[in-house]
Amino acid sequence: MEISAEPIRVQSLSQAGLNQVPPQYIQPPQHRPNRPSSSTNIPLVNLFGLDPTRRDSVRTSIGQACRDWGAFHVTNHGIPASIVDAIKRAGLTFFNDSSVEDKLNYACDPSSSASEGYGSRMLEKDDTVLDWRDYFDHHTLPLRRRNPTRWPHFPADYRQVVSEYSDRIASLARELLGLASESLGLETRRLEEAVGEFWQNITISYYPPCPQPELTLGLQAHSDFGAITLLVQDEVGGLEVLKDGEWVPVKPLGGDAVVVLLADQTEIMTNGKYRSAQHRALTNSNQARLSVATFHDPAKTVKVSPASELTSASTPPLYREVVYGDYVSSWYTKGPEGKRNIDALLLEP
């Protein structure tokens, strides 16, 4: 089903009006979203504008949400809803209102993983079931990686909106790592310093309407491989988080709400006190869905290991030290398959 020499984008399949998805998008029965969805919600933590007089209670709520879920909403975090809306709007305009040719001008390099630009395939392996998703990946931090001329020129404010969002959301990620550190009795900057200079990527995912949502996934089950992901989604919904073996839908809250997803390096650094959140995205047959995930990762050369303050003779390290770049390569070559990559670092008891 190659449309051209370019790898396929799901949006073209969706627009072709198929009433069945091509076989490479069909999930095996055990991965299909066929169970009734849970009525639980992920926790919601009001940050009260990071007011210092509220810090004790906010820190307690963050600690509880990190321990119980690894996934939670935050509101009143200081980034205006208008900035959150602006990036969703810019992304939607690019996907919905640019011509295929315009979009393909920004095509990512399909031969290298996580390359910047417009793409659809996530993994290097070509034997996995494909996600019903297109995306645009932006390299945003450190600033020496940020080159807005590689991002869409349409709508006119796209590059400005993404740059501003990148800076604001990195500050929020720093604040959240600070609160998470304190909630474990660590120095405020302990987790941030273990990550080092943030390598931040912003991925705008676009999930076109899918003729067979019961057979497909927008994005397969995975935990993110970096330290902390901050995600915003539109009003359509489709993100789910795994909790005690059950998939829990993350209801869109609108306003300034941001979903926090702890990622694998935080699980390692906290020696498993906080676990990374396994999540996936569903598709639906009526409406396209858009999300913006911002990943905060260590540099490839950083060695990540459990914080020594959290280990002792009676609480030994649970994970082997890993060079972050090796972890990422293994993730992209083997595939996430839930949390197999972090599970591979577990030390024998």
Ligand SMILES: O=C(O)CCC(=O)C(=O)O
């Ligand atoms: O679209 C979503 O809600 C999930 C996106 C995601 O998990 C990712 O990009 O890693």
Ligand SMILES: [Fe+2]
């Ligand atoms: Fe993710």
